[in-house]
Amino acid sequence: MxxxxxxxxxxxxxxxxxxxxxxxxxxxxDSDGRCHFCDELVAHGRLFCDVDCRDDYDKEQAALRRVGAR
Ligand SMILES: [Zn+2]
Known part of the structure; x- marks a missing residue:
């Protein structure tokens, strides 16, 4: 039961x-005017300075999820 x-x-x-x-x-x-990966200033409304940073961020997040850090 x-x-x-x-x-x-x-x-x-x-x-x-x-x-x-x-x-x-x-x-x-949230867009805060800075790249979410390398912290460079980016144009308002953008999350990353370029696709490389976006890809690296995604990889980093995936790795963190794998080890259970997030
Ligand atoms: Zn960046």
Missing amino acids: SDIADRADWRIEKDLQNARAHIGKQAML
Whole structure:
């Protein structure tokens, strides 16, 4: 009996994790006038100075997620 409840809890927890991960990612990428990767000043509304920084940032975030740092 508790088996079914445990599985339901697991499912809910998974959904919450996914939702939080999604929200966290969006919130982190507020444009603040600086490149999110190298901290260079960028034009207003831009998140990165170029595609290399964006790619490196994505890789860094993926690596952090893999080790569970975020
Ligand atoms: Zn940059």
